[in-house]
Amino acid sequence: xxxxxxxxxxxxxxxxxLVAILAFALSNASSGDVxxxxxxxxxxxxxxxxxxxxxxAMGLNRPLHVQFWNWLRxxxxxxxxxxxxxxxxxxxxxxxxxxxxxRLSLAATLLSLIYSVPIxxxxxxxxxxxxxxxxxxxxxxxxxxPDFWLGLMLLYLFGVYLKIVPVITGSENxxxxxxxxxxxxxxxxxxxxxxxxxLIELKSAGFIRAARARGLGETAALVRHGLRxxxxxxxxxxxxxxxxxxxxxxxxxxxxxxNGIGKFAIESIRLKDLPVIQAYLLVVxxxxxxxxxxxxxxxxxxxxxxxxGRETS
Amino acid sequence: xALSKNGSAPGGGAAPAPLLRLGLLAALLALLGxxxxxxxxxxxxxxxxxxxxxxxxxxxxxxxxxxLVVAVVRDGALDEMDAASYNGPLxxxxxxxxxxxxDGGGGKIIPVLAESWDISGDGRTYTFxxxxxxxxxxxxxxxxxxxxxxxKRWVGDEMFSSLSxxxxxxxxAVDPLTVRVTFxxxxxxxxxxxxxxxxxxxxxxxxxxxxxxxxxxRFTGPVxxxxxxxxxxxxxxxxxxxxxxHYWGERPKxxxxxxxxxxxxxxxxMALRSGEVDIIGGELVGKIPIESIPELMADPEFEVHTKDxxxxxxxxxxxxxxxxxDRRLRLAVSLAIDKKAITxxxxxGIGEVADGLFQRGVPYATPQNNHGYPGDPERARALLDELGxxxxxxxxxxxxxxxxxxxxxxxxxxxxxxxxxxxxxxQSQLSQVGIKVxxxxxxxxxxxxxxxxxxxxxxxLIRTPNDSWMPHSALPELFQPYPDxxxxxxxxxxxxxxxxxxxxxxxxxxxxxxxxxDKLLGFxxxxxxxxxxYFPIASMAVNPRRVRNFVMGVNNFAPVEWSLLxxxxxx
Numbered sequence: 001x002x003x004x005x006x007x008x009x010x011x012x013x014x015x016x017x018l019v020a021i022l023a024f025a026l027s028n029a030s031s032g033d034v035x036x037x038x039x040x041x042x043x044x045x046x047x048x049x050x051x052x053x054x055x056x057a058m059g060l061n062r063p064l065h066v067q068f069w070n071w072l073r074x075x076x077x078x079x080x081x082x083x084x085x086x087x088x089x090x091x092x093x094x095x096x097x098x099x100x101x102x103r104l105s106l107a108a109t110l111l112s113l114i115y116s117v118p119i120x121x122x123x124x125x126x127x128x129x130x131x132x133x134x135x136x137x138x139x140x141x142x143x144x145x146p147d148f149w150l151g152l153m154l155l156y157l158f159g160v161y162l163k164i165v166p167v168i169t170g171s172e173n174x175x176x177x178x179x180x181x182x183x184x185x186x187x188x189x190x191x192x193x194x195x196x197x198x199l200i201e202l203k204s205a206g207f208i209r210a211a212r213a214r215g216l217g218e219t220a221a222l223v224r225h226g227l228r229x230x231x232x233x234x235x236x237x238x239x240x241x242x243x244x245x246x247x248x249x250x251x252x253x254x255x256x257x258x259n260g261i262g263k264f265a266i267e268s269i270r271l272k273d274l275p276v277i278q279a280y281l282l283v284v285x286x287x288x289x290x291x292x293x294x295x296x297x298x299x300x301x302x303x304x305x306x307x308x309g310r311e312t313s
Numbered sequence: 314x315a316l317s318k319n320g321s322a323p324g325g326g327a328a329p330a331p332l333l334r335l336g337l338l339a340a341l342l343a344l345l346g347x348x349x350x351x352x353x354x355x356x357x358x359x360x361x362x363x364x365x366x367x368x369x370x371x372x373x374x375x376x377x378x379x380x381l382v383v384a385v386v387r388d389g390a391l392d393e394m395d396a397a398s399y400n401g402p403l404x405x406x407x408x409x410x411x412x413x414x415x416d417g418g419g420g421k422i423i424p425v426l427a428e429s430w431d432i433s434g435d436g437r438t439y440t441f442x443x444x445x446x447x448x449x450x451x452x453x454x455x456x457x458x459x460x461x462x463x464x465k466r467w468v469g470d471e472m473f474s475s476l477s478x479x480x481x482x483x484x485x486a487v488d489p490l491t492v493r494v495t496f497x498x499x500x501x502x503x504x505x506x507x508x509x510x511x512x513x514x515x516x517x518x519x520x521x522x523x524x525x526x527x528x529x530x531r532f533t534g535p536v537x538x539x540x541x542x543x544x545x546x547x548x549x550x551x552x553x554x555x556x557x558x559h560y561w562g563e564r565p566k567x568x569x570x571x572x573x574x575x576x577x578x579x580x581x582x583m584a585l586r587s588g589e590v591d592i593i594g595g596e597l598v599g600k601i602p603i604e605s606i607p608e609l610m611a612d613p614e615f616e617v618h619t620k621d622x623x624x625x626x627x628x629x630x631x632x633x634x635x636x637x638x639d640r641r642l643r644l645a646v647s648l649a650i651d652k653k654a655i656t657x658x659x660x661x662g663i664g665e666v667a668d669g670l671f672q673r674g675v676p677y678a679t680p681q682n683n684h685g686y687p688g689d690p691e692r693a694r695a696l697l698d699e700l701g702x703x704x705x706x707x708x709x710x711x712x713x714x715x716x717x718x719x720x721x722x723x724x725x726x727x728x729x730x731x732x733x734x735x736x737x738x739x740q741s742q743l744s745q746v747g748i749k750v751x752x753x754x755x756x757x758x759x760x761x762x763x764x765x766x767x768x769x770x771x772x773x774l775i776r777t778p779n780d781s782w783m784p785h786s787a788l789p790e791l792f793q794p795y796p797d798x799x800x801x802x803x804x805x806x807x808x809x810x811x812x813x814x815x816x817x818x819x820x821x822x823x824x825x826x827x828x829x830x831d832k833l834l835g836f837x838x839x840x841x842x843x844x845x846x847y848f849p850i851a852s853m854a855v856n857p858r859r860v861r862n863f864v865m866g867v868n869n870f871a872p873v874e875w876s877l878l879x880x881x882x883x884x
Contacts, residue, residue, distance in 0.1 A: 032758030042399035045475035048797050053471050152579055160586045167584040168573055170550060254577040259549045
């Protein structure tokens with residue numbers, strides 16, 4: 001078990017290096033002169049001498065591989081340097097915003113589960129009924145709806161029209177419901193569709209029929225015996241989506257004034273704040289890798305087949 | 314309606330029974346949740362002292378204090394807002410710090426910390442007579458010594474080398490209330506530069522880490538002589554300003570101004586509508602989307618205030634390869650575009666019609682030297698015919714010598730979202746006279762790269778500077794090689810224009826200076842160096858049930874007469 005985890009963790013090292021190289025290369029390759037953009041953003045009228053001095057001060061005159069090596073050495077110690085824009089340590093900037101994104105991601109994930117499970121069960125139980133049809137239409141809409149639009153509409157309805165929540169959430173937990181719901185809609189709709197399809201497939205499975213034969217009602221049979229099996233294929237998707245959410249959600253964060261990592265990352269990309277972009281990409285990649293690892297471990301716990309398969313091969 | 318309940322999802326452990334079966338998910342979430350545990354609450358409202366964090370609908374400040382709330386687009390970086398730096402929003406500089414002089418509007422310079430000044434004949438030596446009895450908001454006296462201390466913090470710093478006052482030959486505290494400064498260059502803009510939001514503003518010497526004899530010590534906090542001082546600052550959330558108890562002039566009428574960060578432009582409008590903020594808008598505070606302005610104007614619940622700016626949006630020609638060398642082609646492009654329709658139809662009357670290179674309020678620009686060309690597609694067609702551009706194959710696009718009259722039109726919607734519809738409008742107008750336009754809409758960096766470095770465009774939308782920088786700072790910016798000598802200028806490369814710009818800026822005598830400007834601006838207008846397409850205006854909206862005596866300020870970095878603001882009595 002421990003060996004498995006250590007092995008898996010070691011396997012991720014080359015992956016991380018690759019991500020580091022890509023993060024560094026891509027952020028450097030994007031259009032625009034870093035020194036010039038940094039100066040301009042601060043409102044400095046750029047002259048050739050300022051530009052030269054700034055390049056020197058930022059270490060941009062050194063060969064790219066030297067810059068990369070210097071950066072990597074520091075990054076390995078979680079020192080991502082100083083943000084060009086805010087002139088504060090990048091790790092502080094990320095630490096300031098990541099908790100808000102984490103809270104929002106957790107809330108959105110939980111919320112999507114809270115409504116998608118019962119809705120999927122009902123839709124599967126009453127397949128082809130009016131309810132099922134309505135769910136199908138709603139989930140199709142839910143998948144394609146742009147979250148900034150939905151967010152603005154909800155904000156208008158609950159913030160301006162009904163005045164029951166503030167328009168400016170200030171990243172506060174008590175106002176997390178609207179942004180979390182906005183974020184959850186796309187994911188929740190997918191979960192409902194997958195769960196519903198899985199449950200319908202299971203309806204004819206032997207153990208469900210057996211449960212029914214033991215006198216369980218249709219719904220009870222589905223919930224008590226079907227759900228566990230139907231939900232397993234969802235776990236991977238859930239993990240990946242959670243990772244995606246942790247990368248930040250620019251539209252939702254902007255609309256709801258939620259001070260998360262997404263807004264910060266996009267702004268940094270816009271302003272070519274290389275230390276921030278590189279750190280952000282690394283952190284996102286790390287999160288994905290960690291989630292995958294955790295998922296693998298959890299699978300091993302709950303599914304002996306995987307454990308045995310891994311250990312013998 | 315379940316949504317109306319304020320439940321905190323991650324904390325709410327009471328999961329429905331079926332969920333317990335999802336051990337997998339619960340484990341996953343719990344594990345990840347643990348990583349973030351303990352640091353979930355941001356340093357939010359708690360620090361604000363009076364807890365005026367969230368509640369909807371114009372929560373009155375505690376204890377009957379008169380407070381107004383303003384939506385601002387981004388963080389203020391107040392912990393780094395050194396008077397001699399580029400950190401922090403421009404509009405705050407003027408509220409917290411003061412200069413020797415200020416922009417009085419209409420090209421007038423008015424006394425502030427200097428009550429009067431004498432200028433030597435060669436325009437290089439300025440003797441400032443300081444106002445007596447002025448104190449910084451921390452009680453430190455303001456005097457000649459403090460002026461010199463502040464000047465030493467930035468003079469000679471490369472970052473300010475675009476200013477004429479960057480190079481100082483000599484500065485002296487003649488007596489406690491007299492400062493004499495001799496600049497190296499005697500440009501007429503020296504006094505205007507003293508009114509810029511930065512760097513010629515004054516920070517309390519006590520606000521710099523004590524290191525005797527070293528004015529360049531570490532900055533510890535924004536303390537100035539201005540009417541306002543910082544009360545609280547929460548990074549990325551907002552900040553509050555309160556009146557400076559030591560202020561020498563008329564004190565603000567309210568007890569607190571609360572600035573809340575709302576990055577989304579639509580959300581700012583909604584926050585005004587919901588009553589959470591009282592004031593929105595301002596180019597540098599947090600713009601109102603252009604499409605929301607008519608909507609707010611029509612709403613009796615709100616008051617919209619507008620003011621002309623000094624900024625022009627121009628269509629620039631890339632003449633690096635001599636493509637636009639013929640004035641008639643440039644004139645045809647200009648005549649093809651109906652500037653009146655842009656302001657009146659496309660933008661619902663929000664803005665001014667671009668009837669010259671510069672807006673009316675720009676110093677030295679007169680109706681004679683600064684004229685434009687109203688839309689006249691018939692004449693545009695005739696000019697193109699005259700130039701030999703004809704549509705022989707009947708595809709709607711003119712050609713000459715087998716080459717189609719097709720232009721790459723580069724722009725970015727990053728700074729002005731309205732440039733996208735503006736670009737499309739210009740595209741359609743040019744197509745009506747037989748010029749095919751291919752729109753190339755880029756992000757901010759790609760746009761700067763294309764228009765200033767690679768220069769792979771035929772025509773591009775650009776804007777001039779604004780406010781106190783017009784026109785003396787705009788002209789070098791538009792016509793001097795960029796970024797190095799030998800490179801094309803940003804707008805148009807012509808040694809004759811460059812020479813005229815240099816001469817004009819160095820002219821001390823006001824009448825002669827006006828004559829030089831007449832020559833320069835007249836030449837630019839006559840030769841159709843660029844096509845002015847739109848003159849933006851500044852706009853702000855307020856909730857009149859809360860805000861009284863709202864007066865817009867002289868420029869974008871002084872967008873509101875903050876000190877005059879009052880809270881409505883019926884609130």
